Every structure is written in structure tokens, then in C-alpha cells.
Amino acid sequence: MIPAPYRVRSRRPDRADTVTLTLEPVEGTCPPFLPGQFTMLYAPGVGEIPISVSGHARSGGYVQTVRAVGPVSRALCRARRGDIVGVRGPFGTHWELSRARGMDVVVAAGGLGLAPLRPVIRELVAHGARYGRISLIAGTRTPATLIYPRELARWGRDLDVQVTVDHPDRTWTGPTGLITKLVARIVFDPGRTYAFVCGPELMMRATAGELLRRGVPAGRIALSLERNMKCGIGRCGHCQLGPLFTCLDGPVLTYDRVAALLEVRQL
Amino acid sequence: MRTCPHGVEDGGEAAVLDDLDPLVGALRERGFAVVGPVARDGVIRFAELGSAADLPRGLADEQAPGFYRLHERGELVFGFAASPDAVKRYTHPPRSVLFRMRGGVPEKVPPRAGKVALLGVRACDLAALAVQDRVFLGGRHPDEAYRERREALFLIAVTCAAPGGTCFCASMGTGPRPTSGFDVALTELTGPHRFLAEAGSERGAELLAALPSRPAGDADRAAAREVGAAAARMGRRVDLDGVRERLIERRESPLWDEIASRCLTCAACTMVCPTCFCVTVEDGVDLADGTAERAERWDSCFTLGFSELGGAPLRSSGAARYRQWLSHKFSTWVDQFGTYGCVGCGRCVTWCPAGIDITEELERLR
Numbered sequence: 001m002i003p004a005p006y007r008v009r010s011r012r013p014d015r016a017d018t019v020t021l022t023l024e025p026v027e028g029t030c031p032p033f034l035p036g037q038f039t040m041l042y043a044p045g046v047g048e049i050p051i052s053v054s055g056h057a058r059s060g061g062y063v064q065t066v067r068a069v070g071p072v073s074r075a076l077c078r079a080r081r082g083d084i085v086g087v088r089g090p091f092g093t094h095w096e097l098s099r100a101r102g103m104d105v106v107v108a109a110g111g112l113g114l115a116p117l118r119p120v121i122r123e124l125v126a127h128g129a130r131y132g133r134i135s136l137i138a139g140t141r142t143p144a145t146l147i148y149p150r151e152l153a154r155w156g157r158d159l160d161v162q163v164t165v166d167h168p169d170r171t172w173t174g175p176t177g178l179i180t181k182l183v184a185r186i187v188f189d190p191g192r193t194y195a196f197v198c199g200p201e202l203m204m205r206a207t208a209g210e211l212l213r214r215g216v217p218a219g220r221i222a223l224s225l226e227r228n229m230k231c232g233i234g235r236c237g238h239c240q241l242g243p244l245f246t247c248l249d250g251p252v253l254t255y256d257r258v259a260a261l262l263e264v265r266q267l
Numbered sequence: 268m269r270t271c272p273h274g275v276e277d278g279g280e281a282a283v284l285d286d287l288d289p290l291v292g293a294l295r296e297r298g299f300a301v302v303g304p305v306a307r308d309g310v311i312r313f314a315e316l317g318s319a320a321d322l323p324r325g326l327a328d329e330q331a332p333g334f335y336r337l338h339e340r341g342e343l344v345f346g347f348a349a350s351p352d353a354v355k356r357y358t359h360p361p362r363s364v365l366f367r368m369r370g371g372v373p374e375k376v377p378p379r380a381g382k383v384a385l386l387g388v389r390a391c392d393l394a395a396l397a398v399q400d401r402v403f404l405g406g407r408h409p410d411e412a413y414r415e416r417r418e419a420l421f422l423i424a425v426t427c428a429a430p431g432g433t434c435f436c437a438s439m440g441t442g443p444r445p446t447s448g449f450d451v452a453l454t455e456l457t458g459p460h461r462f463l464a465e466a467g468s469e470r471g472a473e474l475l476a477a478l479p480s481r482p483a484g485d486a487d488r489a490a491a492r493e494v495g496a497a498a499a500r501m502g503r504r505v506d507l508d509g510v511r512e513r514l515i516e517r518r519e520s521p522l523w524d525e526i527a528s529r530c531l532t533c534a535a536c537t538m539v540c541p542t543c544f545c546v547t548v549e550d551g552v553d554l555a556d557g558t559a560e561r562a563e564r565w566d567s568c569f570t571l572g573f574s575e576l577g578g579a580p581l582r583s584s585g586a587a588r589y590r591q592w593l594s595h596k597f598s599t600w601v602d603q604f605g606t607y608g609c610v611g612c613g614r615c616v617t618w619c620p621a622g623i624d625i626t627e628e629l630e631r632l633r
Binding site: 001002003005026044045046047048069070084086226227228230231233234235236237238240242243245248264265266267 | 365366368371372373375402403406407408410515518519544545546547548550551552559560561563566568573574575576577578581582583584586587590591594595598599602603
């Protein structure tokens with residue numbers, strides 16, 4: 001339960017309330033992470049929250065994107081280059097890219113859900129030949145809340161990238177409305193497709209439902225769940241979802257394991 | 268887990284002690300703080316003993332849903348059932364500091380794991396310790412502070428002579444006779460007043476050998492058997508057959524709302540429960556010197572903040588919170604740890620201010 005001190009090497013504001021930090025261990029090297037895993041990030045004296053790892057920095061260290069919503073995330077977003085934060089982890093299950101080999105791949109992100117999927121997308125861009133058709137669909141509230149806009153444009157050179165917004169502004173020329181509309185549009189062979197879905201729970205359930213309707217088996221739809229977490233190691237009890245500890249059994253779980261649990265209100 | 272090599276009923280080696288004072292003294296000489304039951308503020312609590320004279324002789328408890336009273340009755344030293352204090356307090360304290368951080372480097376705060384001898388531990392509490400061992404030590408991230416506190420314990424168990432009105436350890440298969448997991452087990456006998464003592468570990472045997480005692484005879488053993496048998500006739504029971512599956516099927520039952528109409532979501536049941544392990548963390552900064560500190564504190568699934576996500580509680584209704592607690596104890600705990608999360612001590616029934624009885628609710632959820 002003791003965090004290792006990490007130094008903020010760089011801080012890139014993504015949007016008004018979102019910041020991407022590159023964190024380097026003060027001593028030694030940081031443990032490797034698997035795409036989809038998270039760390040417990042500690043703002044000294046303020047508190048600790050689970051944040052997914054979005055990548056390894058070229059210099060070593062973690063790239064992590066934080067949106068300011070509570071006291072801890074606000075403190076982390078305020079961190080400046082050179083500041084010390086604490087890191088525990090990485091923890092949890094990961095996006096099993098090996099299971100998607102040779103298949104069509106659907107990556108569906110809602111809002112900040114793009115952050116945990118970033119390492120998956122980078123792998124797909126780097127080794128596209130290992131997979132079939134690759135589609136990346138993303139939904140966001142407004143054009144201004146879309147994170148990683150430049151990377152999205154770059155990924156669009158290699159992948160079929162489509163972005164939809166709930167509330168378009170005058171500059172927006174792309175699709176509008178829910179991400180489920182995009183699921184209906186993209187091309188894949190449902191019998192041999194693997195999907196990685198991350199975003200608000202309602203968005204994930206709607207997307208998984210649409211993928212199921214198109215014939216993708218629930219066991220090949222991976223979601224990343226979010227719950228209150230205080231420890232990240234199955235000890236505090238907060239993240240329970242029925243029999244699951246989201247921190248140990250998740251955050252990445254296939255839809256067949258969680259569909260029935262997510263249907264129960266306030267479980 | 269230590270096991271008792273010679274159960275009393277098997278006619279194994281047992282000693283008879285006329286007085287517990289030498290036992291308390293010998294433990295203190297060996298460097299243990301001896302903690303046992305004392306009568307305080309109208310209840311039995313656990314506190315450090317100066318001598319055996321501090322034990323609450325001649326007191327008996329009366330327990331019912333939402334009800335606890337002590338009465339002067341009989342001559343027993345252990346003539347009462349479970350008290351609000353469980354062993355958990357000594358293995359998993361209500362609050363413990365995890366680390367302090369000054370100048371960017373967190374420093375571990377070592378757990379205060381002084382040697383503690385617990386005198387008067389019931390079979391249900393030994394079972395609760397075994398449950399907690401699985402929770403804290405059985406997984407991928409063992410809790411080293413728990414291990415240190417656990418290993419610092421010397422356990423002197425007592426056969427329950429007087430089951431409480433809310434107990435159901437017989438249904439849970441955890442009592443009333445301690446069968447394993449102790450250093451020494453006592454059975455309190457009357458006519459004349461004495462204790463039948465048996466060792467459950469090498470150091471327990473070593474301790475007993477150092478005390479004034481005489482070998483147990485057939486009459487002592489027969490009397491001890493009677494104590495265990497009498498205590499097994501307890502008022503409450505639960506039917507465990509299919510309970511795990513039943514609670515999954517009953518997730519959407521209207522009964523949860525009905526229970527919630529009585530439940531105050533006060534969290535008392537989780538505070539007195541010997542197996543509830545949930546914690547939250549508290550972070551803070553000492554304004555005088557800038558030292559940041561993190562502590563772990565007991566938390567409860569009955570609080571709104573427990574399930575908070577993005578500023579709103581996920582389990583906003585009392586029904587969802589009660590369902591989480593009861594289903595965890597009798598259903599999902601089995602998936603997670605391979606045992607029930609309940610040992611049948613009855614504390615949650617006694618200390619619920621609304622008198623909600625977990626055994627009754629389980630029966631209604633059939």
C-alpha cells in the first residue's frame with residue numbers, strides 16, 4: 001500500500017479539464033504494464049485514484065491521462081513538471097490482444113475511454129498485418145472534449161477511424177449521435193471479430209448490445225469497468241460487482257461474465 | 268492453522284486448573300499483553316488484564332435482536348456469549364497508519380504488533396480468524412501488517428457455556444466447541460469451579476506444563492462434554508442448503524426494499540462483524556511540518572460514499588446496500604474466498620438498533 005515516488009516529466013493539457021502526464025520513477029525503472037492495466041496514482045496528502053496506463057514513454061515511465069473531476073484528479077491535473085506523485089501498480093487484467101489475432105477488430109471508445117485503449121490502438125497501428133479489418137470508433141460529448149485529436153488523425157491513416165459527437169458545434173462536419181450508430185456502419189465479419197470497448201457503463205452496454213445483435217459473441221467483447229477503488233489489490237472491498245473484485249478480476253472483463261451483473265440496478 | 272491434537276472428548280491429555288491467575292501471570296512473564304473480557308459500561312469488552320481478578324465472574328448476558336443486557340447470575344467467569352469486540356480489533360485494527368511522506372519519499376509505518384494473548388476467544392471467533400486469514404493472506408497480495416499482528420497472537424479459547432440468544436454457530440459449523448486454531452482451550456466447569464485445559468500447540472503445551480494443575484479425570488471430561496452439548500442448543504439457525512444460488516436468484520426481490528424500510532444503514536452490523544474487512548483510506552497533511560500521512564480505516568458497504576463513482580453513489584438505495592452486505596456474507600464470499608463470510612456469532616443481530624435478524628431475513632428470502 002506504499003506508493004513509489006515518481007517525477008512528473010512532462011504535462012500536456014489535452015483539453016480544458018484533461019491532462020496527460022508522463023511519470024518517471026525517481027529511482028530505478030517502472031514495472032512493465034499490459035494494455036488495459038491501471039495504476040493507483042497518489043497526489044501527496046490528497047489521495048489516490050485508479051488511472052489506466054495509456055502508454056510507455058519513449059524515455060521510460062508511464063503516460064497517463066487524468067480528467068479533473070474530484071479532489072485527487074484535480075490535484076494530479078495541477079501537478080507541474082518536476083513534481084512528485086506516488087504510483088502503485090500496475091494492477092488488474094488487460095486487453096487480450098493475442099485473442100484478437102487474425103480477426104477483425106473493433107475498438108469502441110466513449111469519452112475518456114480512449115485513454116485505456118490507446119496502447120491497444122498503437123499495437124494495431126504498428127502490427128496491422130496480424131489482424132483483419134480494424135475499425136476504431138469513438139464517441140464524445142462535444143468536439144472540444146475529444147482527447148488525443150492529433151493522434152486520432154494520425155491513426156486514421158492506417159485504420160478506419162470514425163468519431164461521432166453528441167453535441168456538434170459549427171465546425172463539426174462528422175457524424176452526430178450515439179456511438180451505437182457507428183457500430184451499425186462499420187464493416188466486420190461478426191463470426192471472427194474481437195471488440196475492445198471502453199467508456200461510460202451505459203455506452204459500453206449499448207455498444208456491446210449492438211455488437212451482440214450483429215452476431216459478435218459476448219465472450220469476444222471486452223469491456224473495462226470502473227468502480228470505486230481504494231486499494232487496487234482486492235483488499236478494501238469497494239470495487240465489488242457481485243462476486244467480482246473489479247481491481248483483481250477486472251478492470252477488463254468479457255461481456256459474457258458481466259452482462260447479467262450489469263443488468264441489476266445498483267449491484 | 269494449528270490443530271488440536273487431542274480433543275477433550277477423545278480422552279487426550281488435559282489438565283485441570285483451579286484458578287486462571289497463574290495462567291495470566293505466566294503469559295505476562297512471557298512478554299504478552301493479556302487481553303480478555305471485562306465488564307465495562309454495561310457490556311463485556313476486551314481489555315488488557317492485570318490479573319485474573321479483572322475477569323467478569325458471575326455475569327451473564329441476555330441477547331436478542333437489538334437487545335443486550337448484563338445480569339448478575341451464576342458463578343462462571345465466561346458465562347456470556349459473543350461481546351461487541353471481536354478478535355478483528357487485534358488483527359485488523361479500526362485505524363492504522365500505512366505510511367508517512369516527507370520530502371517526496373514515503374516511509375512505511377511499522378504496525379504496532381506487540382505480543383498479545385487473547386483470553387476467552389470463542390469458537391466462532393476462531394472461525395472468523397480462519398476466514399480473515401483467507402481474506403488477508405490467501406490472495407495475490409497478502410497483507411504483511413495483518414500477518415505480523417496475526418503471528419503476534421497467543422490464543423486461549425473457551426468452550427461456549429452459555430449460547431447467546433442470537434447465536435447460530437452450530438448452523439454455520441463453527442462452534443460452540445473450539446476444535447482448532449488455538450494455543451490453549453479451556454472449558455469452564457462447576458461443582459467445584461475449575462477449568463479443563465488442553466493444548467492446541469507446542470507453546471500451549473509448554474505454557475500448561477508450567478502451571479499448577481492436575482491431570483483431568485473421567486468426571487472432568489464428562490462434565491466438559493456436557494458443557495459443549497448444552498451450548499449446542501442455541502435459539503437461532505440458518506439453512507445453508509442452496510443459499511449461495513438463492514441469493515443470486517433473489518437479486519431483484521421486493522424483500523430488499525422491505526428490509527430497507529427498517530434498516531437505518533447505520534453500519535453497526537459491519538462494525539461488530541468479526542469477518543467484515545472493508546476499509547477506506549484517509550489522506551492528510553500535517554500543516555505544521557508538511558508531512559503527508561495515509562491511514563487505513565474500517566469502512567462499511569452501508570455508507571453512501573463506499574460505492575461513490577464520479578461524484579454519485581452507485582448503491583444509492585438502502586435496499587442495494589443491505590443486499591450487498593447479506594449477499595456478500597452468504598453468496599459472493601463463497602466465490603471470492605471459498606467460505607461463507609458469516610460464522611454465526613450473532614453480533615449483527617444483537618447490535619442492530621432496528622433488530623434486523625439476518626437468520627430471519629435469510630429464511631424469508633427462501
